[in-house]
Amino acid sequence: MGFKDRIFAVVDLETTGSSYKNGDRIIQIGITFVQHNTILQEYDFKVNPGKKIPLMIEQLTGISNADVKDSPYFEDIAEYVFNLLEECVFVAHNIGFDYRFLSQSFSDAGLQELIIPGMDTVELTKILYPTLDSYRLSDLSRHFELTHLNIHDAAGDARATAELLLQLKEKAVSLPLVTLEKLNQLSNQTQRNNADFFAMCLEMSREQRAPLSPDIHIANGLAVRKVTSLNEQTDYRAKEMYNTEKLWQDIVSNSSFQSREGQSDMMTQIEMFLNNKDESAFAIEAPAGFGKTLAYVVPAILRADPKNKVIIATSTLLLQEQLETVMIGLQKTLPFHVAFATLSSRKHLISLDKVEKTDIAELRGTEALVMMSVFVWLTETETGNLSELSASHRMGTLLDTLTYDFEENDSRDKERHLDYFTHHQKKAKEASILITNHAYLSHHFEDIKCYSPDGALTLIVDEAHRLASIYKDKEKVSFPLSAVKRKVLKFSNVVRDYREHLEQNAKIAFPHYELINLEFAMDQVIHTLAELEVQLAAQVRETQESVKEGHYLEGEFIDSAWFRRFSRKLLLHFEELKLMEARFMELEFTDKENPFTRRLSGFLETMETRMSEFHAIQSNDFYSYYSLKVNHKGDSKTFNLEKSHWDIGEKLQKEIKMTFEQTLYISATLLLEEHSHYFSRKIGLDNIHAITYTSQFEDQDKKIDVFIPTDIGAVTKMDHHEWLNMLTKFVFELVSHSEKKILVLFNSNKVLEEVLIRLRNRNDKEKKAIEFLAQGFSGSQRRVHRRFLEAEQAVLLGSGSYWEGVDFPDQPVEVLVMTRLPFDPPDTPENRAIEAYYREVGGANAFRNESLPKMIMRLIQGMGRISRNPADKGIVYCLDTRLVHSPYAKQITANLPSGIKVHETNFEELFS
Numbered sequence: 001m002g003f004k005d006r007i008f009a010v011v012d013l014e015t016t017g018s019s020y021k022n023g024d025r026i027i028q029i030g031i032t033f034v035q036h037n038t039i040l041q042e043y044d045f046k047v048n049p050g051k052k053i054p055l056m057i058e059q060l061t062g063i064s065n066a067d068v069k070d071s072p073y074f075e076d077i078a079e080y081v082f083n084l085l086e087e088c089v090f091v092a093h094n095i096g097f098d099y100r101f102l103s104q105s106f107s108d109a110g111l112q113e114l115i116i117p118g119m120d121t122v123e124l125t126k127i128l129y130p131t132l133d134s135y136r137l138s139d140l141s142r143h144f145e146l147t148h149l150n151i152h153d154a155a156g157d158a159r160a161t162a163e164l165l166l167q168l169k170e171k172a173v174s175l176p177l178v179t180l181e182k183l184n185q186l187s188n189q190t191q192r193n194n195a196d197f198f199a200m201c202l203e204m205s206r207e208q209r210a211p212l213s214p215d216i217h218i219a220n221g222l223a224v225r226k227v228t229s230l231n232e233q234t235d236y237r238a239k240e241m242y243n244t245e246k247l248w249q250d251i252v253s254n255s256s257f258q259s260r261e262g263q264s265d266m267m268t269q270i271e272m273f274l275n276n277k278d279e280s281a282f283a284i285e286a287p288a289g290f291g292k293t294l295a296y297v298v299p300a301i302l303r304a305d306p307k308n309k310v311i312i313a314t315s316t317l318l319l320q321e322q323l324e325t326v327m328i329g330l331q332k333t334l335p336f337h338v339a340f341a342t343l344s345s346r347k348h349l350i351s352l353d354k355v356e357k358t359d360i361a362e363l364r365g366t367e368a369l370v371m372m373s374v375f376v377w378l379t380e381t382e383t384g385n386l387s388e389l390s391a392s393h394r395m396g397t398l399l400d401t402l403t404y405d406f407e408e409n410d411s412r413d414k415e416r417h418l419d420y421f422t423h424h425q426k427k428a429k430e431a432s433i434l435i436t437n438h439a440y441l442s443h444h445f446e447d448i449k450c451y452s453p454d455g456a457l458t459l460i461v462d463e464a465h466r467l468a469s470i471y472k473d474k475e476k477v478s479f480p481l482s483a484v485k486r487k488v489l490k491f492s493n494v495v496r497d498y499r500e501h502l503e504q505n506a507k508i509a510f511p512h513y514e515l516i517n518l519e520f521a522m523d524q525v526i527h528t529l530a531e532l533e534v535q536l537a538a539q540v541r542e543t544q545e546s547v548k549e550g551h552y553l554e555g556e557f558i559d560s561a562w563f564r565r566f567s568r569k570l571l572l573h574f575e576e577l578k579l580m581e582a583r584f585m586e587l588e589f590t591d592k593e594n595p596f597t598r599r600l601s602g603f604l605e606t607m608e609t610r611m612s613e614f615h616a617i618q619s620n621d622f623y624s625y626y627s628l629k630v631n632h633k634g635d636s637k638t639f640n641l642e643k644s645h646w647d648i649g650e651k652l653q654k655e656i657k658m659t660f661e662q663t664l665y666i667s668a669t670l671l672l673e674e675h676s677h678y679f680s681r682k683i684g685l686d687n688i689h690a691i692t693y694t695s696q697f698e699d700q701d702k703k704i705d706v707f708i709p710t711d712i713g714a715v716t717k718m719d720h721h722e723w724l725n726m727l728t729k730f731v732f733e734l735v736s737h738s739e740k741k742i743l744v745l746f747n748s749n750k751v752l753e754e755v756l757i758r759l760r761n762r763n764d765k766e767k768k769a770i771e772f773l774a775q776g777f778s779g780s781q782r783r784v785h786r787r788f789l790e791a792e793q794a795v796l797l798g799s800g801s802y803w804e805g806v807d808f809p810d811q812p813v814e815v816l817v818m819t820r821l822p823f824d825p826p827d828t829p830e831n832r833a834i835e836a837y838y839r840e841v842g843g844a845n846a847f848r849n850e851s852l853p854k855m856i857m858r859l860i861q862g863m864g865r866i867s868r869n870p871a872d873k874g875i876v877y878c879l880d881t882r883l884v885h886s887p888y889a890k891q892i893t894a895n896l897p898s899g900i901k902v903h904e905t906n907f908e909e910l911f912s
Contacts, residue, residue: 003200008034008119009088010165012157013098014061016049020104025049026074027063029081029102030154032162033088037169039162044155045081046071056768061152078109088116093137093161095120095192117193121164123369124194127183128171130373131380131388133783140164172201173208175379176216176223180205182375186360189368216379219418220356224378227423239336244271244299247335255333257294262286262693266295269691270664274303274458280657283464283665283679283690287897288864290693292666293326296460301330301338304432307455311343311434311448311660313441315463315470316801317387318781320437323462327435341427342385343436345443346404349420350374350384354402367398374402384420391780425451438463438470445655456661464665465857466804468682471652475645477616481536482638484610485529491603492522498596514584521577528570535562536628536639550627550642552832558618558626567618574611578604616643623647625833646830646837653684668864669857678853694898704863704900706876708884709907715820715880724751727819728758730879730907731795735770739793740814745862746799747822749776756797775799804861813866813874820880821892822858823851852888856895863900 010032017024029045046063048071058064092098095118103114125135132143137160141148146163150156172180180202187195212218217226242250244267252259266286273282286292297312304310314320320342327340355374363371373393381388386399393399404421428434428451438461441448448457461467499515539551557563581604584590590597617626629640645651656663670679670690680688712726731744746752756774763770774797778784781801788796796802803822824831831851838846866874883892884902893902 002203003089003196004204005035007040007088008091008162008165009085010034010091010158010162011085011098011102012092012154012161013101014057014063014152014154015101016051016053016057018097020101023051025051026101026105027053027057027068028061028154030156030158031081031084032155032158034091034162034165037166039159042155042159043084045077047077048073056764059768062150074105075109078106078111082106082111085114085116089193089196090114090116090118091121091161091165092118093121093157093164095122099192117196119165119193119197120191121161121168123191124168124197125164126390126392127190127369127372128168128376130377130390130393132390133786134779135390135392137161137164169197169201172198173204174210175201175205175376176212176218177202177205178218178221179223179375179379182221182360183372186363186368186372189363189365190372217418222352222356222378223375224352224418225380225382227382227418227420239302242302242335244268244302247302248294248298250335251298251330251333255329257329257333260289260291263291263295266290266292266693267299270296270299271302273664274299274662277661279689280661281663281665281685281688283670283688284693285667285670285690286693288668288861290668292668293323293462296462296664296666297323297326297330300433300458300460301334303458304338306339306430306432307452308457309432309434309452309455310458310460311436311441312460312462313436313438313467315438315466315804317437318785318801319463320435321782323435327433338433339431340433340435341424341431342383343428343434343440343444343448344383344385344387344424345440346421348385348387349404349424350378350386350399350402351404352378352384352418352420358402363398366396370396370398374399383424391783438467439474441467442471442474445659449659457659459656459660459663461663461665462667463804464667464683465669465679465861466667467665468649468652472645472648475648475651477613477643479610479614479617479641481529481532481641483640484607485526485533487603487606488522488525488529491599492519492526494596494599495519495522514580514587518577518580518584521573521580524573525570525577528566528573532566532570533637533639535566536641537637539628550629550829552827552829553626553628555620555626555836558620567614570614571611574607577607617641621645623837625829625836627829644830646833647682649682649684651684656683669860678849678857704866704874704876704897706863706878706883706900706902708878708881708902708904710881710904711906712879712881714882714885716882724754724758727751727755727879728762730877731755731817732759732762734815734817734877735795736768738815741788741793742795742815742817743788743802743813743865744795744797744817744819745803745822745865746797746819749799751819752797752799753777770795772797775802802865803858804864816863816866816874816876818859818862818876818878818880821855821878821882822862823855826851848888852891856892859892860895860897863897 012030013026014028015024015026026047027049028047029043031043033040033042046068048068050073053063053065053068090099099114099118107113122135125132125140133139137157138148138151140146141151141160141164144164144167146160146167148156148160172183175183180198183198184195184202187198190198215226216223218224245264248259248264248267251257266284269284270282273279284292286295300310300312312323314323324340324342331338331340355378358371360368360371370393373389377389386394386403389399434448434451441459495515495518499512499519502512502515539553539557581600584600585592585597623645624643625646627642627644629642631638631640665679665683665688670692680686715723718726731742735742744755746755752774753776756772756777759772763772772795773784773788775781775784778787784796788794831846834850835846838844838849863874863876866876883889884904886892896902
């Protein structure tokens with residue numbers, strides 16, 4: 001019987017736990033039989049495990065001890081179930097668990113272990129649907145609209161998995177034949193009998209001989225979706241009939257978009273600014289939930305055209321994707337067409353040239369599975385942007401080898417429409433609105449000008465308070481000292497081996513002086529770098545600082561006579577190395593196409609880059625500072641020397657003014673009353689025309705209550721373990737008393753991880769079924785964000801971007817916990833440099849001018865995660881008493897948005 005004619009037994013188990021070896025047993029077996037495209041029969045067995053069902057499992061599955069009290073033991077039904085499965089193909093969603101657990105159960109019941117073939121639908125789904133955010137069965141059931149009435153019910157899960165199997169088979173058979181053939185070439189790297197699944201689908205595809213979709217183009221053995229680019233066909237006379245107010249009224253009347261108080265006025269203010277060419281910069285501060293995005297997008301639509309583009313930059317990729325979704329929604333309601341495009345670095349785009357040149361026969365394990373997913377994805381993507389792939393496919397290094405190099409286009413001149421980077425550029429040139437993020441903007445001012453060389457460009461910066469810090473990262477220069485030393489050492493061994501090979505195979509023995517001299521020059525570089533490592537290690541021993549943010553290096557170290565002498569020596573040895581390489585290349589017997597000479601040229605190019613970085617580090621700017629990053633690996637240390645800038649406003653503003661005619665800055669936190677100079681100074685503007693919109697809750701009863709415990713003591717004086725215990729107790733008690741969505745914000749990823757472990761341990765100990773989502777521990781940010789939004793009750797632990805770069809526009813966070821005020825640690829290299837600067841100039845306080853306003857901005861952004869519209873009422877728990885009891889407490893509370901009321905109460909009463 002052929003594989004396609006076999007009966008597939010789709011199995012799901014519910015058990016008392018995950019370890020058969022530790023005594024866990026089956027409590028339910030669900031089996032759905034499938035043949036061809038038909039579901040034949042379904043079985044549902046309740047099983048008495050012979051032990052108490054843990055409360056957590058009962059809450060998860062809905063199966064209680066009473067439910068299985070009169071059910072048969074597994075031994076009573078084992079032979080019957082075994083016979084049902086015989087001659088079938090075992091299918092499960094995560095087969096590693098179900099197949100092994102059931103096989104062990106059969107063995108203990110006196111039967112032989114399973115030897116029937118098996119297939120895993122998790123792996124198949126990742127290959128055939130590579131862009132999904134989640135591969136959990138419940139999420140797939142929603143996505144594919146599968147019959148899944150009872151989640152974590154074995155019979156329901158088996159039925160849903162059976163329907164998923166049919167969906168997977170249909171998808172695989174519909175793929176272009178060349179794609180299926182490539183999947184079969186790699187399928188020997190899949191688990192169990194998934195290779196037989198792809199062989200079956202290839203056979204069925206050949207039998208059906210379906211015509212190739214007109215959307216697919218095949219070249220050089222690759223099936224790729226054709227890309228389309230629509231020129232903007234705007235009826236400018238129709239566009240001129242509208243002003244912002246009229247256009248917004250039309251949008252609201254023809255869509256689900258809703259107007260918010262103050263939003264129309266903000267649109268009008270932006271329209272007036274865009275029409276006033278004498279004004280180059282404008283800033284607007286508007287609170288969270290105000291409707292800022294639509295307030296700037298609608299005037300931008302009227303202002304923009306393919307020649308005079310509007311570029312919108314927001315702080316993160318996630319917010320960029322949310323903005324793209326808004327634009328797609330608006331396109332459906334506009335009375336005229338407007339084209340928009342997203343801007344991405346070429347390093348985010350896949351190069352088909354490199355895909356073609358990849359030797360897939362050499363791929364193993366995860367890399368083979370990722371390449372299978374890529375072949376499927378190429379039949380679907382119109383952008384070639386690798387961010388479309390799920391986070392699970394971006395593990396490892398394979399995708400990095402398939403992207404464009406820095407100045408590379410595909411080499412296929414005759415099929416340029418298959419070059420994603422060229423298509424990306426073409427689409428951007430034809431669009432009126434370009435959407436990007438702060439990081440891309442910071443690195444690509446020159447590229448953006450090329451998209452409209454003869455037009456006037458306008459920049460809208462959303463989340464503008466974050467632009468300076470992101471641009472600051474772009475200006476950072478790093479010299480990976482230890483990595484360079486290792487690379488030179490490794491390649492010196494390559495040179496020695498090649499020299500010995502030449503000498504052993506020469507007909508007439510003669511010394512290869514150029515290669516010997518090349519080895520000597522490399523040794524000199526290695527010894528000089530080792531000398532610097534010794535000096536830097538001494539710096540680390542002297543300071544004994546925390547190394548997480550790096551060691552601050554006093555300016556005297558870089559300017560010291562010793563360091564200057566070292567720099568001259570290193571650069572001299574590098575010049576000698578280049579000279580020896582040039583002499584070797586000039587020899588008559590040197591083959592320029594020899595693999596060794598190509599590697600030598602590549603090595604020298606890398607070293608040129610590293611030396612240019614070292615040159616850049618030595619130039620001491622007014623606001624620059626130096627730090628040393630130290631990574632410990634066993635007994636060894638690796639060193640990374642960095643030069644950063646704590647104030648880059650002047651340079652940032654120069655690039656903005658050279659590229660854009662007008663710039664609009666928008667955020668919920670820009671102008672903090674007496675600290676109003678802070679934002680303008682950070683972006684390099686002395687004076688900026690600005691307006692502030694107050695909270696829409698100003699004239700209503702309080703809409704955000706901030707509660708501060710009075711009996712926990714100052715967090716700055718708590719012992720670390722005492723603080724962790726307090727945080728764990730508070731969050732767990734809060735979750736136990738609340739059925740709302742809770743976001744817990746941390747300043748430290750390390751503390752977040754420690755609290756997460758303690759919460760999960762307590763969750764297990766008390767046998768509760770609370771799901772704790774955590775940034776960095778529950779999948780990609782996109783997946784965590786979506787799971788949090790979809791859940792009825794959820795707890796999310798976040799740090800970093802969750803203070804200010806992640807938005808929850810549709811489903812608000814109802815309870816927010818701030819574990820402490822979001823100050824940066826005072827001993828970071830940047831803060832040490834700022835302190836040194838203010839001490840030198842005198843007359844100003846670094847804390848009041850830098851640390852405090854930065855913290856207040858972040859605090860207000862954090863509070864903006866809740867209370868998105870007038871119907872919401874948010875609760876904030878701040879576990880840091882400095883909010884009300886510190887020398888700067890009045891300054892903080894004076895800058896909080898209106899509609900916020902602060903309460904002090906004791907720890908126990910907080911939950912009432």
